[in-house]
Every structure is written in C-alpha cells, then in structure tokens.
Amino acid sequence: MVTDNKPSLVTINVDGVEHQVAAGANLVDALAKIGKEVPHYCYHPKLPVAGNCRMCLVELGSPLRDRATNEVILENGKPKIGWQPKPAIACATNVSPGLHVRLESPTVKSCREGVTEMLLLNHPLDCPICDQAGECKLQEFSAEYGRGYSRYLDEKNAKPKKTKLGPRVTLDDERCILCSRCVRFCNDIAKDPVLGFVNRGSYNTLTCFPGRELNNNYSLNTVDICPVGALTSTDFRFKMRVWFLKKTPSICTESSTGVNTTVWSREGKIYRITPRQNDAVNDTWMPDSGRELYKIVEEDNRLTGAILKGTRTSLESALNVADAILHQGGLAIVGSGHLSVEEQFFLAQLAKKTGAKTYMPAHRGQNDGLLISEDRTPNFRGALVTGLTDRNADHDLKTLASDIEAGRVRSLLICREDVTRLGLSAAILAKVRTVVISTHADATTSAAEVVIPGLTVFERSGNFINCQFRLQSFAQAIPGPTGVLPDVMVLARLAKSETTAVWKTLAEQNPALASVAQGLIPSEGIALDGSAWSHLSFCESKLLKFAPQPKA
Amino acid sequence: MAIKVVQRRPLSLAERTYLPQILAGLKVTWDNLRRPPVTLQYPDERPTIPQGYRGVPTLVRDPHGREKCVSCQLCEFVCPPKAIRITPGEISETAENTHVEKAPKEFEINMLRCIYCGLCQEVCPEEAIWLQNQYSMTGRTREEMVNNKAKLYELGGTLPDSHYKWDKKKAEAEKQKHAHH
Numbered sequence: 001m002v003t004d005n006k007p008s009l010v011t012i013n014v015d016g017v018e019h020q021v022a023a024g025a026n027l028v029d030a031l032a033k034i035g036k037e038v039p040h041y042c043y044h045p046k047l048p049v050a051g052n053c054r055m056c057l058v059e060l061g062s063p064l065r066d067r068a069t070n071e072v073i074l075e076n077g078k079p080k081i082g083w084q085p086k087p088a089i090a091c092a093t094n095v096s097p098g099l100h101v102r103l104e105s106p107t108v109k110s111c112r113e114g115v116t117e118m119l120l121l122n123h124p125l126d127c128p129i130c131d132q133a134g135e136c137k138l139q140e141f142s143a144e145y146g147r148g149y150s151r152y153l154d155e156k157n158a159k160p161k162k163t164k165l166g167p168r169v170t171l172d173d174e175r176c177i178l179c180s181r182c183v184r185f186c187n188d189i190a191k192d193p194v195l196g197f198v199n200r201g202s203y204n205t206l207t208c209f210p211g212r213e214l215n216n217n218y219s220l221n222t223v224d225i226c227p228v229g230a231l232t233s234t235d236f237r238f239k240m241r242v243w244f245l246k247k248t249p250s251i252c253t254e255s256s257t258g259v260n261t262t263v264w265s266r267e268g269k270i271y272r273i274t275p276r277q278n279d280a281v282n283d284t285w286m287p288d289s290g291r292e293l294y295k296i297v298e299e300d301n302r303l304t305g306a307i308l309k310g311t312r313t314s315l316e317s318a319l320n321v322a323d324a325i326l327h328q329g330g331l332a333i334v335g336s337g338h339l340s341v342e343e344q345f346f347l348a349q350l351a352k353k354t355g356a357k358t359y360m361p362a363h364r365g366q367n368d369g370l371l372i373s374e375d376r377t378p379n380f381r382g383a384l385v386t387g388l389t390d391r392n393a394d395h396d397l398k399t400l401a402s403d404i405e406a407g408r409v410r411s412l413l414i415c416r417e418d419v420t421r422l423g424l425s426a427a428i429l430a431k432v433r434t435v436v437i438s439t440h441a442d443a444t445t446s447a448a449e450v451v452i453p454g455l456t457v458f459e460r461s462g463n464f465i466n467c468q469f470r471l472q473s474f475a476q477a478i479p480g481p482t483g484v485l486p487d488v489m490v491l492a493r494l495a496k497s498e499t500t501a502v503w504k505t506l507a508e509q510n511p512a513l514a515s516v517a518q519g520l521i522p523s524e525g526i527a528l529d530g531s532a533w534s535h536l537s538f539c540e541s542k543l544l545k546f547a548p549q550p551k552a
Numbered sequence: 553m554a555i556k557v558v559q560r561r562p563l564s565l566a567e568r569t570y571l572p573q574i575l576a577g578l579k580v581t582w583d584n585l586r587r588p589p590v591t592l593q594y595p596d597e598r599p600t601i602p603q604g605y606r607g608v609p610t611l612v613r614d615p616h617g618r619e620k621c622v623s624c625q626l627c628e629f630v631c632p633p634k635a636i637r638i639t640p641g642e643i644s645e646t647a648e649n650t651h652v653e654k655a656p657k658e659f660e661i662n663m664l665r666c667i668y669c670g671l672c673q674e675v676c677p678e679e680a681i682w683l684q685n686q687y688s689m690t691g692r693t694r695e696e697m698v699n700n701k702a703k704l705y706e707l708g709g710t711l712p713d714s715h716y717k718w719d720k721k722k723a724e725a726e727k728q729k730h731a732h733h
Contacts, residue, residue: 124721127624127677128678129652129653129654155728157728158725158729161651161653162653238623238641238642238654239640240625241625241629244625244629
C-alpha cells in the first residue's frame with residue numbers, strides 16, 4: 001500500500017539504461033516522462049486503451065527466476081533477461097519492477113516500418129490540402145519510419161471526402177487510420193456515443209449511427225485528438241496552415257471552470273482556440289462553445305474609441321471627464337466577473353477611496369457536468385480575493401435602482417456589464433452620471449455619459465481565479481484596436497494607484513500570492529485557499545475536476 | 553607595427569614617355585573593334601532565355617485548364633524575403649474541380665521583395681508555381697509591383713503536366729463509387 005502521496009518509483013531498463021519511473025504508470029507515458037518517444041496513434045493518456053494501431057510495438061522482457069527457488073537467475077553476474085518472443089504494444093503495458101524494454105532494436109524498427117507502410121497503403125497524398133499537415137502524427141512518423149515510396153501496385157481506396165458528421169465537424173474518410181480515439185472520446189468523455197465503424201477490411205469507415213449526428217458541445221475535441229487529418233473543424237477548415245500560427249496560452253472566459261486554452265493567431269487575427277492540458281482543470285478538453293468566443297474580437301459593435309455624450313472623443317479627454325464624475329461623490333460601482341484579478345483590484349481600490357458600494361452581477365447558465373459551470377463569468381472568485389465584493393453575486397440591480405431613484409447614488413461606474421438587462425433601464429441611468437468601460441456597444445453604452453473602450457481577453461493579459469480558487473494566467477494573443485488602453489491601466493488611473501502596486505498589496509493580504517508578485521505563475525496555475533469564503537453559497541455544482549465544498 | 557620602407561626603382565626612359573602603354577591599350581581597343589558586338593539593342597532586341605532561367609514567378613494551369621495551386625502555402629513559408637501572401641479558400645461544391653477542395657482565394661507576390669531565388673518553385677508539391685522567362689517587371693507605384701492572382705495566371709499560362717494526379721484521383725473515385733462495401 002502506498003501511504004504517502006508521492007508515487008513510488010520502480011526501476012525499468014530501457015535499451016540497457018536503467019531509469020526510475022512511477023510504479024504502475026502506462027509504459028508510453030512513463031517513457032515520455034524520461035524523454036523517450038514511443039510512436040503511437042490510438043493511445044491517448046486521457047482515453048481508455050484500445051491498442052489497435054500497433055505503432056507502439058516494443059520488445060519487452062523481465063529477469064528470469066528459478067521456478068523452484070524463485071531466485072533471479074544470474075548470467076555473468078547479471079540477471080538473465082527473458083525476452084518475450086514477440087513484440088508487445090507499449091500502450092497496454094504498465095511498468096513493473098525490473099521491466100526491460102527495447103525501443104531501438106531492429107525488430108522494433110521493422111515493426112514501426114511495417115505499420116507505417118500498411119497505414120500509408122490507402123492514405124491519400126493529401127498533405128498539400130490537409131489542415132492537419134504540420135501537426136500530423138502520420139506525417140511525422142512517415143518521415144521517420146516510412147520508405148518514401150509505395151510498393152502498392154493496386155489502386156488506392158476511394159472513400160467519402162466531405163462527410164458532415166455534425167454542425168462543426170467534417171470527416172475525410174480517406175485520411176482516417178481507424179485509431180478509434182474519436183469513438184472512445186464520444187463514448188467515455190462526452191457520454192454521447194454517436195460514432196462507430198461500419199463495413200469491413202479496406203472499406204472500414206467511420207460514421208455516425210443512423211439518424212444521429214456528432215452535435216454535442218464537445219465534438220471539436222475529436223478534431224483535436226484525431227492523429228491525422230480525418231476529422232476537421234468546419235470553422236477552421238482551409239483557413240490557415242498551422243505552422244504560421246502563433247500559440248498564446250489563455251483562459252476560456254465561458255464559465256468559472258477556467259478551461260486552459262491555446263489561442264492560435266497570425267498577424268493580429270485569431271484563427272482557432274484549442275484546449276491546453278491542465279490535469280487539475282480540464283485535462284485536454286474544452287467545449288465547442290468556448291472555441292467560438294474569438295469571434296467577439298471582430299464583431300460589428302466593437303468599441304474602438306472613447307465616446308463622450310454620444311460623440312467620439314480622445315481617450316484622454318474621456319478619462320478626464322470620467323475622473324471628475326467618479327470623484328464627485330455618491331458613486332456606485334458595477335464590477336464584473338469578466339474583469340481580471342488586476343482590474344478588480346484597482347476597482348476595489350477605487351471603491352475604497354470613494355466609499356462606493358459595489359455590485360457584481362450574476363450570470364447563470366446550465367451546468368453540463370463537464371467543463372461548463374453555472375457561473376458564466378470566469379473570475380467571480382477574483383472579486384472576493386481582491387476585496388471588490390464580499391457577498392454572492394447579485395441577480396439583479398434593484399437595490400442600486402432604488403438608490404438612484406432616492407438620489408443616494410449620483411454617479412455610476414459600470415465595467416463590462418449591460419445593466420439594462422439587470423433592472424437598470426436607460427431612464428434610470430439618465431438620472432445619474434455614468435461611466436462605462438466596455439468592449440462592445442450595447443444599450444448601456446448608448447445611455448452612458450462617458451464610454452471608455454476595453455480590450456477582450458485575447459488583447460490583454462492578466463489572471464483569473466476559477467471556481468476551484470485556482471489562479472490562472474492568460475497572455476495577450478493579438479494587439480487591441482489602435483489607441484485603446486488596457487483596462488488595467490484605465491482603472492489604475494481612475495483609482496489613482498500605481499499599476500505596479502497590485503501583486504505586492506495582494507501578496508500582503510494573501511501569502512499564497514507571493515510567487516505571483518515575483519512574476520512566477522506556473523502554467524497549471526496556483527491553487528489558492530478559498531476557505532475564507534466558505535460561508536458563501538457558490539452556485540457551481542460538480543464538474544469534471546471540481547466538486548463543491550460540503551457545507552460546514 | 554614595424555615600418556618597412558619600400559625601395560622604389562627609378563622609371564626607365566620608355567616608361568617615362570608612356571608610349572608603350574598607350575600602344576598596348578590601343579591594341580586592345582583595335583582587337584575589340586574587329587570582334588562581333590556582344591551587346592543587344594535592348595529593348596528593340598531581346599536576349600534568348602536559356603533553359604532553367606529564373607524569371608518572374610508565375611502560377612500555371614494544367615493542359616485541361618485546371619488551376620494547379622491548392623494554396624498549401626509552402627511557398628509562402630519558404631520564401632526568404634516574405635514576398636508571397638496567400639489567402640486560402642475552398643472550392644465550391646458546384647465547380648468542376650470541387651474534388652481538389654482547396655484553391656487560393658487570393659495569391660499575391662510582391663515583386664519589390666522577390667529575390668528570384670526559385671525556392672517557391674522548388675518547394676511546390678503541385679508544380680503550380682514556376683519562374684518562367686519573364687524578367688522585366690516595371691511599375692509606377694508599389695501597388696503595381698504586387699502581382700495578384702489574376703496577373704500571376706496571366707503571366708504563367710499553361711504548362712504540360714506529367715502526372716494528372718487529381719484527374720486520376722477523380723476517375724478512381726468515380727470507378728469505385730459502386731464498389732462492394
């Protein structure tokens with residue numbers, strides 16, 4: 001029994017060299033950890049093992065033991081190794097003490113070459129038009145283990161090239177190598193078993209079950225895990241070759257789950273969003289709905305300049321007017337869970353200095369049990385940590401409305417929220433002087449006196465704190481519209497604070513943030529202690545990697 | 553650094569008169585006057601372009617009129633001065649070459665940047681881009697010096713094809729349409 005949390009280590013021998021690896025680990029993963037690549041197609045660390053591609057064949061052996069005494073048989077002073085007569089697949093092997101592996105033997109090499117040649121028999125020479133080119137496992141391993149020409153004299157199989165499996169996924173059957181990753185994903189992760197193989201032999205074809213389609217909200221993960229270019233994203237199809245795209249680590253803003261993402265952009269244009277592995281949050285998955293969020297960058301109602309009383313003005317003059325409004329007294333602040341921790345910090349500073357009451361509008365949706373939580377803002381916990389609020393999110397702003405009606409509130413700062421949907425009609429907004437910081441024009445911005453343009457999550461950098469109280473960073477992927485200042489600088493100026501003050505001050509309150517103050521945030525984020533807020537009733541229920549704290 | 557004084561020999565009489573040098577020079581001039589001319593009356597006369605000449609890069613069609621480029625963007629990637637800019641596009645379902653699926657929506661080569669290295673031709677997997685005989689590119693504005701897709705096909709014309717890869721693929725797909733499953 002393992003009593004401590006550290007995984008116990010076992011010694012395995014790889015090509016004559018001994019290595020320490022975690023006991024019981026999958027051999028492919030264990031070898032990857034020590035820097036040895038075992039080529040594979042069907043194996044995926046987050047999916048059940050199928051063992052059907054045969055690319056990961058290796059030679060296995062173990063020390064021989066005397067049957068009578070159970071002693072290790074020695075040969076020239078070393079344990080004698082009994083090699084298995086045939087190669088075995090590494091993906092269906094777990095490491096055991098004394099396991100011997102050959103990765104570079106002639107047998108293993110010929111196995112890989114044989115599998116590669118077999119997979120290429122009917123594979124179309126599509127690389128010039130295939131979106132997977134550049135990130136294709138078959139392309140990579142063909143370069144390593146392929147022979148460079150085909151000995152196949154027969155005609156290649158022709159299969160359907162443009163099958164619409166669902167609204168977002170297009171299948172090219174000719175490219176499919178029948179690894180069944182997508183089938184296993186739908187069965188075991190998305191719990192929506194719609195994919196299967198039909199026909200036999202060379203006609204074996206991936207398809208949806210009759211009358212069904214691949215339309216669940218996780219369908220695009222099948223595109224990510226497809227080792228070849230068979231499953232393609234209808235949105236990204238034929239748009240850009242992957243080697244031109246710059247990868248930026250980001251966080252999905254769809255819900256408080258805080259799915260880790262990679263934003264792929266070229267020259268200031270985003271082409272796609274894919275999940276980034278974080279075993280504590282989202283494994284290697286993300287919902288389809290989160291992948292479309294990049295489209296907000298180029299929406300028609302995007303705000304690209306400051307507006308003062310309905311006319312465009314310079315950012316400088318808008319900020320001066322905003323400054324006067326915010327410090328005239330009787331201020332109320334409508335914050336947002338879409339602001340980063342840094343932005344919320346300065347908003348909290350402003351609230352402290354002006355004595356303003358703060359509101360955090362709630363955005364609620366359905367929990368899908370996997371990666372979309374009820375709270376549809378990425379950073380409500382940040383408002384708690386920064387002291388912007390100390391209570392649950394507000395479902396409406398009726399208190400604020402009555403405060404305005406009674407004249408207790410004379411000026412209003414609204415960040416990234418359309419308050420007209422929350423009970424503050426334009427008529428009520430007309431009674432106060434309003435400053436809005438927003439990325440898109442809406443009913444609130446058209447009713448406001450001063451509108452300051454904001455940047456989307458792709459155009460600024462910062463941190464979010466997800467429902468697990470995990471602090472995660474997002475980086476700037478593309479430049480924002482010309483002349484638009486990052487929200488954090490706008491808020492720091494309005495709060496009359498130093499932009500550098502944020503992490504130093506926060507680290508004084510919360511020692512877990514000391515490493516953030518030094519600029520050290522690991523890619524998997526930092527788990528913070530949320531016990532100080534356990535008295536609040538958070539709305540999130542169970543997710544893939546999140547379970548709500550039982551009420552004390 | 554040590555200084556070495558070079559001894560200069562005084563000039564002889566012949567050298568001082570300069571006449572032998574002038575005569576030698578006149579002989580070179582006379583020899584060249586008797587040779588046939590090596591220059592051309594450009595632009596009235598044009599040189600014959602040798603095999604393998606690397607002129608202006610162009611896009612070509614195959615003898616059946618199909619545009620060969622599939623916008624794989626390898627030329628854009630390999631181009632050292634980043635002269636090539638491609639916007640990929642999908643071929644419509646109704647087009648005759650819909651089975652090729654992908655073709656450039658726009659294809660631009662900036663001839664102010666192009667260094668005529670020929671790497672685009674070398675890297676092209678579809679043999680669609682060729683540096684042909686055209687060597688003279690002029691324009692009054694920068695925009696004129698950017699060859700767009702229409703101009704590139706106009707310059708390129710048609711070249712023979714030894715594979716007909718896509719035609720064969722289409723024929724095979726037709727043949728196997730009713731194959732046993």
